[in-house]
Amino acid sequence: MEANRIIPDPSQVREELIQKYPAKVAKKRAKSIVINDPEIIPEVQANVRTVPGIITQRGCSYAGCKGVVLGPTRDIVNIVHGPIGCSFYAWLTRRNQTKPETLMDANYIPYCFSTDMQEENIVFGGEKKLKIAIQEAYDLFHPKSIAIFSTCPVGLIGDDVHAASREMKEKFGDCNVFGFSCEGYRGVSQSAGHHIANNGVFKHMVGRDNTPSEGKFKLNLLGEYNIGGDAFEIERIFEKVGITLVASFSGNSTVGAIENSHTADLNVILCHRSINYMGDMMETKYGIPWMKVNFVGAESTAKSLRKIAEYFGDEELKARVEAVIAEETPKVKAVIEEILPRTKGKTAMLFVGGSRAHHYQDLFNELGMTTVAAGYEFAHRDDYEGREVLPKIKVDADSKNIEELKIVADPELYNPRKTDAELEALKEKGLEINGYEGMMKQMTKKSLVVDDLSHYESEKLIEIYKPDIFCAGIKEKYVVQKMGIPLKQLHSYDYGGPYTGFEGAVNFYKDIDRMVNNPVWKLIKAPWEKAGNGNGAGLAASYVTQ
Amino acid sequence: MLLRHTSKEVKEREGLTINPAKTCQPIGAMYAALGIHGCLPHSHGSQGCCSYHRSTLTRHYKEPVMAATSSFTEGASVFGGQANLLAAIDTIFAVYDPDIIAVHSTCLSETIGDDLQQITKKASDDGKIPEGKYVIFASTPSFVGSHVTGYANMVAGIATQFAESTGVKKNQFNIIAGWMEPSDMREIKRMATVMGVNIVLFPDTSDVLDAPQTGKHVFYPKGGTTVTELKSSGDSLVSLALGSISAEPAAIALEKKCKVPFETLDIPIGLSATDRFIMAISKVAGVTVPDEITADRGRLVDVMCDMEQYLHGKRVALFGDPDQILPLTEFLLDLNMKPVHIVSGTPGQRFEKQMRQLLDERSPETNFKSGLQADMFLLHQWMKNEPVDLLFGNTYGKYMARDEDIPFIRFGFPILDRIGHSYFPNVGYSGSLRLLEKILNAVMDRQDRDALEEKFELVM
Known part of the structure; x- marks a missing residue:
């Protein structure tokens, strides 16, 4: 897509971004700032420590574990073991919508549970208080599951949340209690927490209920957190085409669905970064292949539905998918045709998450907009360069601390849904079976890719490129808008959405049109500032001379 | 029902907090530090703390909230965070060039026993703090108090680390702001102006967290109490602390260091508390209350x-x-x-x-x-x-x-x-x-x- 302005020389931009840094910092940052070539993908340094003092977008392991992966499941009581803040900040702030089937069904998402550790618990240990808290939660709510999340001090003082959980689980008999060692200092970002969460969910939840699930085409939706109702829209489409959603990991999900998820025949992965471990582990243990899909963007949604139908290899399903696409597309087309003249040729930058900076490029493409620079907050090299780089990724000290579960095929439940030959044939048809080609293959030559963008770099990039829209999170939102550029939050969607599927695409087109063409951006300067006489004296003088 | 599991029957709890009516100390320290001109708050802990605090403050103000972090990893958590903080100080002065870095601790750095006084002294001894710049600190472990006491601790830290007494009293008095909004601080200053008195208000987040849209992001907005004002607070005639929990500790610290007497008042919300506030100003400054008030x-x-x-x-x-x-x-x-x-x-x-x-x-x-x-x-x-x-x-x-x-x-x-x-x-x-x-x-x-x-x- 042609941009409406000259794109700056990326190698010069790169130099400018690192110029101000102390030498050691500059050397390190230089490896995370690369000029894209979709033909020969360059290596991006990713998933490494942020230099202390750098204003980073990143959060912590706890945020990735409790906030991202476990947070959206409505019927678990998630108790945060630690001082009060960690639980407070992760309380309802991620917009994980959920819809209990009846008024009687459990929903703990609006609640915040904490052991509120005090100094004496740090000095003398907090396990006793934790067990009291678990007992009180059980007595008050009788939930199916209670999950415990460790915050920074817990690991340091040696509280054993796993032992406490086991003890309480045995005591209750009818409540699954399990813990996560997701202390904030583990790893280098939220990403460590995703991995820890995957391990825990796999160990303690998946496979507990062997009741065969019903339906002909059964799949799990992995890495979809129902922010702004994204999962609702995907559920709507699945229902329309006749696909059975066994479990979602974890938007709008329940404990029961996750426990039964190994009875599905396919795992489709949206957010590769946060949940790919689950896909691999379920494949090894139960023989369920996983496939990368993307429901962000109308064309991507259609493509993903076709891939799913191809996987199941059923002509009726394929026909149904085509019928649904044909039915949904005109509504989308009508909107985009109206909007496109106003968005075409504009430029975007996306610095967010571990998948979104990739997925949302599809929507910008549909709007005729070019992504001139993009990067992730907490992704790994494979999310940039594709999974074929996995064997080449060096495991450093920070990654080594995150447990890799040793998974083997389940002696009874392992049942390969497809033979190796069938999978190979599907891959040849372009299905990303157990694979992901990453963000960079899709980006234009000479676009800029920056991992773990710092505040300083973001301001520089905006000054140099003057994009029409910048996509990031809440911490960046008002900084960028103060510079006169609209910022679309791609964690919280600025409290809008959904942005998935066909209806989501329409929502996104309208939101971006509204944002980039809002008259307010032209009202920032006062008339007297535009006239170049800051004190208004010129105006007064003209009256005087009349 | 959103809170469908909340039953009528009240049972005593000892271990479990549900839907807290407070959060942790560091966010208060971060907020207080934003009320000092040219100051970059710094969170000495893992990245999540800083990210959560910035996010919450940003959502509350719909304004940029700048702060840095020591980005602890497992190594720092085991061997101590000194190296991280020293590296952070280097990076911050080189890249973000603040006048002041206000460091606050977290549960992580407090649990491992990092001593901010010692580390900031080392930074100074090692020449990491440029001429005319400052690194101040406050101890704000999350397992003590709440966001309110964290604010109080940082304000007290600001008072003790900046106030100087020259031996010559100035015709001014201090108003130490308890946790209130930038709009409240602006109103306190307006009332002082109407009363015709000279005050040093600290902290002061007006013109920081209510900055105008100008088409330019100003990293250190024009507001905030200046270092000169803070230094002079030691020569003030008296301090009025607005809030016994969030402001009084700073007044006590000032009295201790510079012998500035103080009086503690409520934050002037409502008729009676505002009456006491106006009376106190009138009394300490010896002015009659103008008709406008x-x-x-x-x-x-x-x-x-x-x-x-x-x-x-x-x-x-x-x-x-x-x-x-x-x-x-x-x-x-x-x-x-x-x-x-x-x-x-x-x-x-x-x-x-x-x-x-x-x-x-x-x-x-x-x-x-x-x-x-x-x-x-x-x-x-x-x-x-x-x-x-x-x-x-x-x-x-x-x-x-x-x-x-x-x-x-x-x-x-x-x-x-x-x-x-x-x-x-x-x-x-x-x-x-x-x-x-x-x-x-x-x-x-x-x-x-x-x-x-x-x-x-x-x-x-």
């Missing part, structure tokens, strides 16, 4: 007289921070309203005593709890047992308000879903008038909504 007061009392029928006996539940809900409770009593349930998660006997005293005198039957397990879950249970007509609190209160179908006034921190708090004050007579307008609107909108058609009133 008296007229402001008169307007507030006028509305209180004219609209009393809509207020009297209205039953109120409130949760929030000690220094704010104490004067709010007093105001509600002055309005002839009935505070029925009050909780604050911030622990401390001082507040407990002050609130008890107020309630014993004027509303002994009020349910009140502060500290551990004084949470919104308990408040909600109380509300289910003894219903109220109005709820005050931060944004999280909207879940209870919706479930119980009661009018809700956003008051306190954080307010994540409305604007206004950063622009329109709650302090002083005019701030209190705005608060009163909000109360009346909430109550009267409800009366309109619920009125039978034949009872629907045009004039109220």
Whole structure:
């Protein structure tokens, strides 16, 4: 897509971004700032420590574990073991919508549970208080599951949340209690927490209920957190085409669905970064292949539905998918045709998450907009360069601390849904079976890719490129808008959405049109500032001379 | 029902906090440091703390909130965070060039025993702090106090580390702001100007967290108390601390270091607290209260007289921070309203005593709890047992308000879903008038909504 302005020389931009840094910092940052070539993908340094003092977008392991992966499941009581803040900040702030089937069904998402550790618990240990808290939660709510999340001090003082959980689980008999060692200092970002969460969910939840699930085409939706109702829209489409959603990991999900998820025949992965471990582990243990899909963007949604139908290899399903696409597309087309003249040729930058900076490029493409620079907050090299780089990724000290579960095929439940030959044939048809080609293959030559963008770099990039829209999170939102550029939050969607599927695409087109063409951006300067006489004296003088 | 699992039956809890009416110390320290001109707050802990605090403050103000972090990893957590903080100081001065770095600790750095005084001294000894620049610190472990005490600790840190006494007193006095909004701080300064007195207000987040849209992001906005002002606070005649929990520790520190006497007042929310504030200024500065202030007061009392029928006996539940809900409770009593349930998660006997005293005198039957397990879950249970007509609190209160179908006034921190708090004050007579307008609107909108058609009133 042609941009409406000259794109700056990326190698010069790169130099400018690192110029101000102390030498050691500059050397390190230089490896995370690369000029894209979709033909020969360059290596991006990713998933490494942020230099202390750098204003980073990143959060912590706890945020990735409790906030991202476990947070959206409505019927678990998630108790945060630690001082009060960690639980407070992760309380309802991620917009994980959920819809209990009846008024009687459990929903703990609006609640915040904490052991509120005090100094004496740090000095003398907090396990006793934790067990009291678990007992009180059980007595008050009788939930199916209670999950415990460790915050920074817990690991340091040696509280054993796993032992406490086991003890309480045995005591209750009818409540699954399990813990996560997701202390904030583990790893280098939220990403460590995703991995820890995957391990825990796999160990303690998946496979507990062997009741065969019903339906002909059964799949799990992995890495979809129902922010702004994204999962609702995907559920709507699945229902329309006749696909059975066994479990979602974890938007709008329940404990029961996750426990039964190994009875599905396919795992489709949206957010590769946060949940790919689950896909691999379920494949090894139960023989369920996983496939990368993307429901962000109308064309991507259609493509993903076709891939799913191809996987199941059923002509009726394929026909149904085509019928649904044909039915949904005109509504989308009508909107985009109206909007496109106003968005075409504009430029975007996306610095967010571990998948979104990739997925949302599809929507910008549909709007005729070019992504001139993009990067992730907490992704790994494979999310940039594709999974074929996995064997080449060096495991450093920070990654080594995150447990890799040793998974083997389940002696009874392992049942390969497809033979190796069938999978190979599907891959040849372009299905990303157990694979992901990453963000960079899709980006234009000479676009800029920056991992773990710092505040300083973001301001520089905006000054140099003057994009029409910048996509990031809440911490960046008002900084960028103060510079006169609209910022679309791609964690919280600025409290809008959904942005998935066909209806989501329409929502996104309208939101971006509204944002980039809002008259307010032209009202920032006062008339007297535009006239170049800051004190208004010129105006007064003209009256005087009349 | 959003809070469908909240039952009427109240059971004592010892281990579990549900829906807390407080958060942790470091966010308060970060907020306080933003009220110093040219200051970059720095969180000495893992990245998540800084990210969460910045996010919460940003959602509350819809403004840029700049702060850096020591980015602890497992290594730093085992071997100590000194290397991280020293590296951070280097990076920050090179890249972000603040005048001051205000470091606060976290539960992580406190648990491993990092000593901020020692590390910042080392930074200074190693020449890492450029000429004319400062690195100050406050100890704010998350397992002690609450966001309010974290604010207090940073403000006390600011006072002790900047104030100097030259031996020559200046014709000025200090106003130490308890936790309040930039709009409140702006109003405090306006009142001082009207009273014709010279003050040093610190911290001061006005013109920092309510910055205008100019098309340019100003990393260090024009507001904030300057280093020169802070230094001179040691020569002030007296300090007025607004809030016994969030401001008084700084006043005590100043008295200790520079022998500046102090008086502690409530944050001037409501009629009586503003009366005491104005009287205190008048007394310490030896000025008569100008007519403009008296007229402001008169307007507030006028509305209180004219609209009393809509207020009297209205039953109120409130949760929030000690220094704010104490004067709010007093105001509600002055309005002839009935505070029925009050909780604050911030622990401390001082507040407990002050609130008890107020309630014993004027509303002994009020349910009140502060500290551990004084949470919104308990408040909600109380509300289910003894219903109220109005709820005050931060944004999280909207879940209870919706479930119980009661009018809700956003008051306190954080307010994540409305604007206004950063622009329109709650302090002083005019701030209190705005608060009163909000109360009346909430109550009267409800009366309109619920009125039978034949009872629907045009004039109220």
